[in-house]
Amino acid sequence: MPASTLLAWISVIALVAVRIKEEFWALALVGLVTLALIPVRGHLILANTLMIYLLLVFLVAVKLGRRASVFALFLSIFAFVYYFVPPYSLVAVIDPQYLLVLGFMLPIVLITAHLTSGLRTQVIIAESRERRIRSLYELASELTGIVAPAQLAGPCYRFIAANFDADGTILIPDDRGNLVPVAPPGPPAAGLTSSPLAINQSVAEKAFRQGDIPWQESVPHRCETSMYIPLHGSTGVHGVLVLTLHKPDWELSSEQESLLKTCVTFIGLVLERLGFAARAQQAVLEIESERLRNALLASLSHDMRTPVAAMAGIADAMLLSSPPLHSVHRSLLESMHKQIRLILSDIDKLLDMARLHTDHVTLHKEWQLLEEVIGSAIKTIATVLEGYAVHITIDDQIPLLEMDAMMMERVFCNLLENATRHTPVGSRIDIDARVEHRLVVVRVTDNGPGLPPGQEEAMFEKFIHGKTKTGTGGVGLGLSIVRAVVEAHGGTIHAGNRPEGGAQFEFSLPIGDPPLVVSDGEKFL
Amino acid sequence: MTDSLRHAVLIEDEALVRRYVAMALEASGFKVWESETAAQGIMETATHHPDLIILDLGLPDRDGVDVIRELRLWCDTPILVLSVRTEEVQKVEALDAGADDYLTKPFGVPELQARIRAVLRRTPRKGDEVPAGGGIFEFGEVRVDMALRRVTRVGQVIHLTPLEYRILTLLVANLGRVLTHRQIMREVWGPGYVDRPHYLRVFMAGLRRKIEKEPANPRHILTETGIGYRLVQ
Numbered sequence: 001m002p003a004s005t006l007l008a009w010i011s012v013i014a015l016v017a018v019r020i021k022e023e024f025w026a027l028a029l030v031g032l033v034t035l036a037l038i039p040v041r042g043h044l045i046l047a048n049t050l051m052i053y054l055l056l057v058f059l060v061a062v063k064l065g066r067r068a069s070v071f072a073l074f075l076s077i078f079a080f081v082y083y084f085v086p087p088y089s090l091v092a093v094i095d096p097q098y099l100l101v102l103g104f105m106l107p108i109v110l111i112t113a114h115l116t117s118g119l120r121t122q123v124i125i126a127e128s129r130e131r132r133i134r135s136l137y138e139l140a141s142e143l144t145g146i147v148a149p150a151q152l153a154g155p156c157y158r159f160i161a162a163n164f165d166a167d168g169t170i171l172i173p174d175d176r177g178n179l180v181p182v183a184p185p186g187p188p189a190a191g192l193t194s195s196p197l198a199i200n201q202s203v204a205e206k207a208f209r210q211g212d213i214p215w216q217e218s219v220p221h222r223c224e225t226s227m228y229i230p231l232h233g234s235t236g237v238h239g240v241l242v243l244t245l246h247k248p249d250w251e252l253s254s255e256q257e258s259l260l261k262t263c264v265t266f267i268g269l270v271l272e273r274l275g276f277a278a279r280a281q282q283a284v285l286e287i288e289s290e291r292l293r294n295a296l297l298a299s300l301s302h303d304m305r306t307p308v309a310a311m312a313g314i315a316d317a318m319l320l321s322s323p324p325l326h327s328v329h330r331s332l333l334e335s336m337h338k339q340i341r342l343i344l345s346d347i348d349k350l351l352d353m354a355r356l357h358t359d360h361v362t363l364h365k366e367w368q369l370l371e372e373v374i375g376s377a378i379k380t381i382a383t384v385l386e387g388y389a390v391h392i393t394i395d396d397q398i399p400l401l402e403m404d405a406m407m408m409e410r411v412f413c414n415l416l417e418n419a420t421r422h423t424p425v426g427s428r429i430d431i432d433a434r435v436e437h438r439l440v441v442v443r444v445t446d447n448g449p450g451l452p453p454g455q456e457e458a459m460f461e462k463f464i465h466g467k468t469k470t471g472t473g474g475v476g477l478g479l480s481i482v483r484a485v486v487e488a489h490g491g492t493i494h495a496g497n498r499p500e501g502g503a504q505f506e507f508s509l510p511i512g513d514p515p516l517v518v519s520d521g522e523k524f525l
Numbered sequence: 526m527t528d529s530l531r532h533a534v535l536i537e538d539e540a541l542v543r544r545y546v547a548m549a550l551e552a553s554g555f556k557v558w559e560s561e562t563a564a565q566g567i568m569e570t571a572t573h574h575p576d577l578i579i580l581d582l583g584l585p586d587r588d589g590v591d592v593i594r595e596l597r598l599w600c601d602t603p604i605l606v607l608s609v610r611t612e613e614v615q616k617v618e619a620l621d622a623g624a625d626d627y628l629t630k631p632f633g634v635p636e637l638q639a640r641i642r643a644v645l646r647r648t649p650r651k652g653d654e655v656p657a658g659g660g661i662f663e664f665g666e667v668r669v670d671m672a673l674r675r676v677t678r679v680g681q682v683i684h685l686t687p688l689e690y691r692i693l694t695l696l697v698a699n700l701g702r703v704l705t706h707r708q709i710m711r712e713v714w715g716p717g718y719v720d721r722p723h724y725l726r727v728f729m730a731g732l733r734r735k736i737e738k739e740p741a742n743p744r745h746i747l748t749e750t751g752i753g754y755r756l757v758q
Contacts, residue, residue: 305609309631310541316634317545320552337633344631364613364751367723369730371741376748392741400723405750406613431741517727520688 022068026060030075034083041084049084050101053077057109066113073109077102132259135162139263143270147277153182156241156267163259165246170231171204172239172271179204179240199242203228207240229264233272241267290357305347312340341383345417349477352410356484363407363488367400367514370433370440376405377412384417387425395434400514407485414478415444415505422503423448439508450497459495482507532575534558536566536592537607538585542630546579546607549634553641563587567596575602577641580624582608582615590618597623603644607632613751620705620752627703627752643701662697664745664758667736669697678736688713689732692725696746696756705753729754 009031033056037049053076061069081098082088142155149172160168171179179201207228227243241264252260315337319330371394378390412431419429423446433442451459460483479495486493486507493507533555537543547557558573560566563584570578578596582589593604603625608616616627625644628637660671666679671694676683685693691713695704706722718724733740747755 306539307541310539310545312631313542313545313634317548317552320549320634322552341631367726369726371730371733372726372748373750375741375743376750378742379747380750390742392739394741400726409750515721515723517724520686 020067022064023071025064026068026072027075029056029060030072030079034079038083044084046084050080053080054105057105058112061109061113062116065117066110069109069113070106073102073105077105129255132163132255135159136259136262136266140266143266146270147274149182149271149274152267152270152274156263159263160243163263164243164252164256167244167246169199169242169244170239170267171199171208171242173208179208182239200226200228204240204242208237229260231264231268231271233268233275235272238268238271238275295354300350305344305351308340308343308347312337312344315340338383346477349414349481352481353477353484356481356488363404365402365404368403368405368408370394370398370401370442373403373405373408374412374431374433377409377416380409381413381417384420385429388420388423389426389428390416391428391430393430393432393434397435398433398440399511400517401440401509402512402514403489403509404485407488411482411485411507412444414482418478418505419444419446419448419503422446435511436508438511440511441506441508443504443506445498445502445504447502450501451495451503453497456495460493530554530556531577532556532558532573533577533579534560534566534569534573534575535579536560536563536569536584537579537581538562538583539581542581542607545634546637549637550579550641552634553638563589563592567592570596570600570602574600577645578602578604580604580606582606582612582619590615590622593619593622593624605640605644617705617707617752620703621707625702639701646701662700664700664756666738667745669693671697676736683735685732685735686728688728689735692728692732693736696754700756700758703749703753703755707753709753 012027030053033052037044037052041049057069057073057076060072064072077098081095085095085098136159139155139159143152146152149170152170156170157168160166170182172182174180181199203226207230225245227245229241229243230237231239231241243260315333318333319325319337324330325333374392374394378385378392416429416431419427423429428447430445431442432445433440435441460479482505483493486509489509491507491509493505495503495505498504531554533550535543535546535550535557537546537559538561543559543561547559550557555577558569558575560569563586566578566580569575580589580592584592589606589608593606596602596604604623606616606619606624606627607630608619608627609630616629620627626640628640662669662671667683668677670676674690676685676690676693692709695709695712706725707719710719710722710725714724729746730740733743733746737743737745745757747757749755
């Protein structure tokens with residue numbers, strides 16, 4: 001082999017090696033095969049030699065791609081003609097016979113290279129898809145067990161760093177509604193969030209307030225190198241994911257975008273679940289404490305009621321003793337009796353309240369006349385109403401109302417009693433009932449000092465009572481019982497002051513579908 | 526009391542309540558036989574043939590309503606039941622089973638004595654006419670003449686429908702005693718109407734408008750919420 005040829009080979013190799021790796025390998029392989037075949041060229045027929053080159057080009061097509069294989073083909077034809085076809089000179093190269101070989105082999109090489117490269121691309125895509133799915137699966141399995149938002153941070157930030165070449169920060173609203181970042185528990189892991197992210201609070205707020213628009217339709221809010229993505233659950237936005245990109249001009253591929261959507265939906269749902277869990281736990285706590293309180297109320301008042309009721313009876317019986325008591329003792333006994341009655345009425349309220357708040361409040365609803373219930377209530381607390389002028393105005397148009405008469409009687413008793421507690425003896429109490437827009441509206445008003453402004457709603461809370469005349473304070477349950485009963489009947493209640501002075505309690509009850517009562521006609525006696 | 530000594534059986538498990546009810550009964554001229562349990566009370570009743578039985582509905586050994594049913598098989602002594610405020614259903618059951626009236630604890634001695642008078646009036650000891658006074662009965666400004674079937678108020682004739690009149694006479698015949706919705710419905714409308722108490726309410730309201738000065742704050746036809754009605758003089 002002439003030295004010039006060798007030199008040419010080496011220079012071409014060196015030239016190509018620095019530029020393209022695949023072509024360099026193709027060149028090297030063709031060179032090696034040629035060097036290996038030259039010593040035995042006397043023993044091989046041409047067809048076999050050609051077959052060896054064909055195999056080589058085919059292998060290059062499979063392993064190194066299309067460009068390298070075409071390059072290898074040309075090199076092979078050249079080497080074959082130059083080194084193996086007598087007279088071993090370039091003359092044979094231009095022989096049309098060998099150009100024809102080139103013409104046949106070129107399509108084979110191209111097709112092979114195309115097929116294998118397609119296959120290879122598929123494999124690469126499949127591998128990357130698998131990697132994504134695996135990381136999504138890992139994220140999912142890590143997030144299913146978490147019980148606090150802080151636990152969300154670690155897995156999510158790792159996932160985002162691994163898949164998007166970005167730093168993630170989840171912002172969730174705190175108790176006051178401000179968006180605060182979720183920090184992973186413990187010291188921050190090195191390299192994960194190395195620098196504190198600059199978060200634009202107003203953009204985050206905007207993304208958070210975006211509300212009901214599903215993320216798929218909304219444009220992510222971008223600000224500098226960060227994306228602000230609202231985290232949607234089925235009941236609204238639960239937080240914002242901030243994605244701070246490492247490269248400013250970076251765009252998401254369609255695959256990454258769908259991955260991001262899945263991830264965002266997933267975090268949103270997890271946040272929603274955490275919210276529900278927290279609320280459920282809160283509710284359970286409240287129910288438990290409420291139940292405990294009511295059980296306590298019930299047992300206390302029941303245990304107190306029996307002896308106190310007996311005391312009232314004994315005081316009464318003592319009044320009957322013979323010889324008759326001295327008038328001083330008599331009046332002392334009478335006032336003792338009165339006080340015992342007051343205690344009993346408070347115990348009854350505790351019992352009522354406890355009963356209203358048990359799990360199954362059973363209202364014995366029947367079609368009742370309001371007039372009858374009011375009359376019965378006045379009779380029940382006749383002793384309390386002594387000295388007060390009670391005026392009752394009832395609209396004739398009021399139909400039968402479906403209600404629990406006992407409970408509704410308590411409503412009137414408690415409202416009337418409340419009025420007597422806050423007004424001096426001799427005051428006027430009005431009960432006015434009328435039909436207004438498919439509702440029966442009942443107003444209980446007095447001409448006393450009225451309610452303290454701003455306290456109208458608080459009066460209905462348990463154990464709250466306004467300023468009373470000395471010595472007439474109660475347990476502060478009367479009005480909360482009133483509200484509970486009215487609401488159990490599908491009604492509403494409000495307290496306020498009359499413009500002309502005095503307190504006004506107004507409640508309304510829905511008019512149902514009262515049954516028809518057949519009159520026995522005009523056959524008067 | 527000028528009557529000869531009357532007997533009462535008191536069945537009540539709470540010692541304090543028993544004590545003061547006994548005191549009140551004795552003050553009204555009763556000889557009281559106290560018992561703590563239903564079984565003992567039934568035995569006392571059989572032994573002493575009392576004029577009155579006072580029965581607590583919340584006895585430890587037996588259901589009060591059951592006791593009433595058993596007593597009513599062989600004795601028609603007036604029964605006054607004692608009960609607590611929240612047991613309306615039980616009270617109605619007791620009354621429908623044959624109890625004559627009820628008292629809700631805590632009750633005052635005057636209330637107890639008034640009830641005793643009312644239940645004893647209904648079962649006079651020597652077969653007196655009810656109501657006394659030749660079929661004429663008066664309460665407040667209202668006068669009911671049973672013979673003439675005429676009702677007047679302050680001298681003015683009141684026009685009542687036949688049903689209203691029947692309700693009124695039923696109440697008059699049971700003056701001072703509670704009547705359950707069921708009892709009134711059965712007497713006035715017949716057994717088929719007992720589950721429609723709203724009929725009674727509407728007619729009662731009509732009756733009150735004609736008889737009472739202030740129908741929403743009645744003086745005579747009183748509502749016993751959840752139980753029935755009572756006419757008082």
